[in-house]
Amino acid sequence: MSRDVFSRLAPFIRDYIYRNNWSELRPVQVEACRVIFDTPNHLLLSSGTASGKTEAAFLPVLTLMMDDPPASIGVLYIAPLKALINDQFLRLDDLLKEAGIPVWHWHGDVPPTHKQRLLRNPSGVLQITPESLESMLINKSRDLVRLFGDLRFVIIDEVHAFMGTDRGIQVQCQLERLKRFLRGTPRRIGLSATLGDYSLAEAWLAAGTNIPVSTPKVSMGNQKIRLSVEHFYEPEEPEEKEKKPGTRGQEAAELPPASEAAAASAATSAAASAATSAAASAAATTETAADADSATEPVSLTASACWEYLYARTLDRKCILFTNMREEAETAIATLRQLAALRGTPDIYHVHHGSVSASFREAAEADMKTAPGPVTVGATVSLEMGIDIGRLERILQLDAPNSVSSFLQRLGRSGRRGNPSEMWFVCREERPSGLPLLPYQIPWRLLQVIAIIELYLKERWVEPPVRVNYPLNMLYHQTMSILAGAGEMQPASLGQQVLGMEAFCQISPEDYRELLHTLLAADHLQLTEERGLILGLEGEKIVNNHHFYAVFPEEEEYTVVAESKQIGKIEVPPPVGERITLAGRNWEVMDLDFKQKMVFTRPVKGKIKTYWQGGGLRIAGRVVEGVREVLLSERDYPYLGPGAAKRLQEARFVSRNSDLAQHQVLPLGGKTLCLLPWLGTLDYHALMLLLRKFCTPVFDIRSIGGQAPYFILVRMGEGSGEDLLKHLQQVLMDVPDLQPLLSDEEAMEIKRSIEYRTPKFDRFIPMSLHRKSVMQDYIDLAALSRSVMSWSCASGEVGS
Structure with missing residues (x-):
């Protein structure tokens, strides 16, 4: 332990370290203390999951708060998830309970009495979501000086989840708006496990300030990573086979004889040679995950070889099975649960995503933390964040992740407490019938997995954040929010404040004037007799709805209920008698209440069916280039299982013989x-x-x-x-x-093809600005x- 840094920490922190038997401060904690204690800079901490980043931020900050207590809330901690705030609240409360520094959390699930205590005595650390902070800026505008006047630090967790998104722009705007109520400029601390180009993250963190950012280069030592990639052909359902065109979605690779396929599948558990990759800042040893696998049950050659494979590899571990879409998580867990029932093994399966009710998600998190035996949770991005779920032994990924960033976030969920990070990929492909067209002979998802792995191992490349020049959704939102908080403003003053924020520096005064005229015509804004701007009647309806605080698109959802218990939500109401899958279980629809948007169900066994619409996925050009490089290369990859290695060689054969990559x-x-x-x-x-x-x-x-x-x-x-x-x-x-040749429909079609959901306030933006934003940002x-x-x-x- 660095005695110099340790001796500078507050006595209650040193006592906490001794009581919890820490042998030393981790490197990221030492470096964070040096930046906070010895410089006036902002701080960006980027290191692996479970590397101690949260403590690294709070240990020096709380020490300074003890030395010089602020006269208001001293630390503002912003996180993207309520679950993350709840998790950190418990950890901080344990640290601070003897120091007299209160920790407050503020989001939609926090009781009003807790919030009232903070409003009466603003002090200590406030943990909050962007949505709740937006509400506070609007509804507590007269109290902002008292609440935040002496704010010293802003800590932003999971910075990568905000950058390049509307919520990230929202956070930047909120911090700039808060400046008007503060005595000084609080220092900012950004935390992330997944960053590529630090300069872009530093610029994002420092936006609207003139304070430099320090980013310590912290070595994580020799990190061991276990990887495995396997490929399976999926059998067609009879009805799918009848209605599918003969050349669409099929792969042309000669299928091996049954005996050969069985041997190849079983051989996936055999040991393979290790591959080692050195990075500039930290070494990482990569080996095949099969080297450490004890699951030797041979894979069945029945219709579910892929699911048999996943079943065997989740049977005796605490695992997360990541998918890219909610319906895939539901299908995977429902299928594994059915296999467990057939085999007579325990039901250890959960589903965790945004449409599953909080009680089911919390049960999954609790099981992961406390269950003595194996647990498998099917999840999407909801478990990519750093929520503490205990000792996780294995990560599995169904098909290719969409980005290197997502791969790293998911990989980092395992490997805590000194264990290697371990991730198993399962790539699926429809079994061919006949000879398909050339591009369908290439296993794109398998190639994407390899490209993503290689981009990180060889180049340490991670997608840079998207720079949005014309964030029209946020331009509308912040215009309405600022005006709601102020009550009335002169147009020039409103324009100066809005366009003066970093996020809107590319918006011209003429374009902003056009937006204001459009909002006046739609009664979202009104002009007073003194020529001031106030919210119009239509604008009040939007701003006064609590959904306004969130800037991400809302989904029209129906609540699914069984025996008076909320199971979760779906987007499309199914007909009565239909069977649906939610929370990894099957339910029969008994009744519908369209007015209340309720679906009443009972639990049943049966065929799996999900009710969510698909969304757009962005894949970076560098990843696609990496796919081409894998296709052109002759290199073998030691983490490939027999099926994946064979399929890669078949794809390369097709490529060479057709000049596909030339x-x-x-x-x-x-x-x-x-x-x-x-x-x-x-x-x-x-x-x-x-x-x-x-x-x-x-x-x-x-x-x-x-x-x-x-x-x-x-x-x-x-x-x-x-x-x-x-x-x-x-x-x-x-x-x-x-731009002059782009029709309104073409502009919106481009946005629809790329965005997961249509931006929330797009319908209020004039089409001329939409066309400009498409040319600027799409x-x-x-x-x-x-x-x-x-x-x-x-x-x-x-x-x-």
Whole structure:
């Protein structure tokens, strides 16, 4: 332990360290203390999950608070999840109960009596969500000086979850608005386990201040990582087989004989050679997860080989099974629960995502923490955050994660208390019937897994945050929020405050004036006789609804109830008699109340069916480039299981024999073209727009489809692939600015194809600004042009 740093901590903190038998301060804690004690800078802490970041932030901050107690709330802690606040509240309360420094938490589930005590005696540490802070800025505007006047520190947890999002812009705006009520500028501390380019995170953290940011480079030592990737063909359901087109969604790889497949599946548990990768700041040893696996039950060759594999690997561990969508988590857990019932093993399964009721989520978290035996929780992003769920032994991922950042967050949930981080990937692919079209012969999800792993192991690359130039959703929200808190403002004063915030520095006064005129016409705003602005009647309806505080899109949801207990929520109301899956169990719909949006059910056994709509996924261009590199490479990856290794070799064989990775335009025969743009999701959809708008009338294009962001299939009535490419290149040379040519519907279609949900307040924004935001934030015409100009078309038909 660094005696110098330890001796500078407050006595009650030193006592706490001794009582809890800490042998030393961790490196991140030592470095944080040095920055907070010896510099006036903001602090950005980026280190692995369970590395002690939270304590690193609070130990020096609380020491300074003891030395010089603030006259108001001294520390504002902002977190993205209520569960994270509750978790940290208990940890801090234990630390501070003998020091006389109160810890307050404030969100929708906190009792009013607790909030009233804080309002009477503002002091100590306040833990809050952005939504509750927004409410406070509007409804407690007269108390803000008393509550926050002597604020010293702002701690933002899970910084990566805010950056590049509307909630992140909301937090930045809130901190800038708070400055008007403070005596000084509080120092900011950002915490994250997943950051790539530190300079971007530092700029985000310091926005609106002139204070530099210190980011200590903390070595985590030699971290051991266990990885395994396996591939399975999925059998078709009979009804799916009947209605599926013969060339869509299928993979062309010769299936091995049953005996060979059985041997390959069972061999996944055998030991494999280790791979070692060194990083600039920390070494990480990578080995196949199968090296440490004790599950030797052979995989069945029945219709559920993938699920048998997952069942065997979750049977004796505490695991999280991550999926990319809620319906996949539901399907996975319901299937594993059915397998357990067939095998006579205990029901150890839970589901954890935003549509499952809080009681079910809390039961899953409690089981993970306290159950003596194995537990498996199917989850989405809800468990990526640093909620303490005890000693987690294994992470599994169904199909490819959407980003390197997500991979790292999920991997970091295991490997605590000195154990290696361990993650098993299971990639699925539909079993082919016949010979599919060329792009369907490539296992894109498997390649994406490998690309994501390699980008981190070899380059330590993580997606940079998205810079939004025209955050119109937030422009509306903050305009209404500021005016609601102030009551009345002159238009010039309102514009100066709003456009003076860092988030809106790219918005021109003319564009803001257009927004205000639109809101006046819609009665969201009104002009007083003194020419001041106040909320209009329609604006009051929106702002006075508690849903206004949240900036993420709301889903129209129906509450599912069984025996008076809330199970969770679904988006689409099913008909009476239908069976649905929620919280990993099956329910039969007995009755519907459309007015109250209630679905009454009873528990049943039966077929799995989910009721949520899908959403858009963003995959970075660098990840897609990584997929191409994997396809072109001859390298073997030691973490691949037999099925995955074989499937990779088949894909490479197809690629070599078709020039798939050499040309971007491939004639498939019969006037069908395959375009392989090797671009990220944003550029992929921009390219689709150009094809529809400028190429369809010229070449009598009959259909455009594909799989974002990997390939586009074009069925032409006239012309050749070479003709199409030349025309597309000419369009990009002739149209330097697409905005004047973009229709309202085309602009909104681009946003719909990329956003998971339509931004909440988009419907109040004039279309002229929408078109401008699409060109600013969704289409990079210059980058797309540079890419397309280098494309080539295969000289002959590559076939199917």
